[in-house]
Amino acid sequence: MQFNRSLFENNKKHFKMILCEMSIAEYYQIIPTIGSLQFNIDFTDDGRYKFTVIYKTKYIPKYNIIKLPVEMNDIINSYLDDYIILNFIVDLTCDFPFSKPIWNLMSVDHSYYGRLSICLFEYYKYIVDLHNDMYNEKNNWSPIMNIKSDILKIICRINHFEIFADY
Numbered sequence: 178m179q180f181n182r183s184l185f186e187n188n189k190k191h192f193k194m195i196l197c198e199m200s201i202a203e204y205y206q207i208i209p210t211i212g213s214l215q216f217n218i219d220f221t222d223d224g225r226y227k228f229t230v231i232y233k234t235k236y237i238p239k240y241n242i243i244k245l246p247v248e249m250n251d252i253i254n255s256y257l258d259d260y261i262i263l264n265f266i267v268d269l270t271c272d273f274p275f276s277k278p279i280w281n282l283m284s285v286d287h288s289y290y291g292r293l294s295i296c297l298f299e300y301y302k303y304i305v306d307l308h309n310d311m312y313n314e315k316n317n318w319s320p321i322m323n324i325k326s327d328i329l330k331i332i333c334r335i336n337h338f339e340i341f342a343d344y
Contacts, residue, residue, distance in 0.1 A: 212235070213232070274320045277318040278327055301335060308330065
């Protein structure tokens, strides 16, 4: 079956018009309680798009560097940010919107190396796998779903970055 380019183009054009007026975070009214959250979307012509999530917050030092004055530690810590950057590729199947999109986690970059007991790539890959499995062939996907609603669903699944603030 051939990729339905006209349905994809209409869906993409409508969403791009919305994004010209406001950001994805503004559109969905997502305001993190700690830090900042940014979403970027880049459409391609082959039925896929790249979705990037960037979460940043100020680093809250748990320890000071030994043998440095407190003022120096404060200056050093003022330059440090904690961040998580998630990169996804979303493949729209050849008969989209009549079948589900497939999310793929491409990379996770973060500043929590050595501080967390879990691998963030594996953690977010598990969430993406759950998201993809939710739309199994028997139920839960409808042609009425579009790019905007699918993005909102994945944002709801991953938007709990504040839990890492204690690390």
